[in-house]
Amino acid sequence: MSKVTEVVEELAAPICQELDIELVEIEYVKEGKSWFLRVFIDKELGVDIEDCGLVSERLSEKLDEVDPIPHNYFLEVSSPGAERPLKKxxxxxxxxxxxxxxxxxxxxxxxxxxxxxxxxxxxxxxxxxxxxxxxxxxxxxxxxxxxxxxxxxxxx
CATH class of the missing domain: 2.30.30.180 (Ribosome maturation factor RimP, C-terminal domain)
Structure with a gap:
């Protein structure tokens, strides 16, 4: 796990816990010239756009405070999908x-x-x-x- 994903996990975990949402995975990848910070979340009956928006908004505020990424990036919060990874x-x-x-x-x-x-x-x-x-x-x-x-x- 990279330093960025570790910091993001520390910031995202309490937000997700407070909202009763599972933090599934965090990816920090470069695609072409752009960097993407992807946060995958889930809950018992599945997440919806409101869940993703709420986590994104709260996490974005924390990321602005801590500023762990020195360059521009895109933050994406979504469901891991039907073919979700098994890690834990x-x-x-x-x-x-x-x-x-x-x-x-x-x-x-x-x-x-x-x-x-x-x-x-x-x-x-x-x-x-x-x-x-x-x-x-x-x-x-x-x-x-x-x-x-x-x-x-x-x-x-």
Missing amino acids: QKDFEKAIGKNILVKTYEPINGEKSFEGILLEFDGQQIKLEMKMKTRKETIEIPYEKVAAVRLAVTFS
């Missing part, structure tokens, strides 16, 4: 029984991308049930080899 233990716990996509740094059994139902996560291993053409297969993926995990929306 509680994210994995909420996703048990749901379809997820796991990408690894290095191949496991010749593959670097795995999609299936999350059966279990113990902090060390991700246990997935994957549908093969004629059968189901359970695979365990060491968390240390994981590059990214997110919910995966499937259309049947």
Whole structure:
């Protein structure tokens, strides 16, 4: 985590807690010539434009006070979307029984991308049930080899 995202998390966490909103993720990235500070939020029944606007307004005031970013940037506050990333233990716990996509740094059994139902996560291993053409297969993926995990929306 970069220094900017750490500072922003310290500023955003109490705002989100006060509003009963979950702070999901913070990104600070350069795209083309522009810098973007993206704050992803969620709550039980989903966030709406008013939630995003309220967090954006309050966070913007705090950012102006602390001024952790020395150049111009765009602040975006939004929902993480249907295919939200899974980063924290509680994210994995909420996703048990749901379809997820796991990408690894290095191949496991010749593959670097795995999609299936999350059966279990113990902090060390991700246990997935994957549908093969004629059968189901359970695979365990060491968390240390994981590059990214997110919910995966499937259309049947």
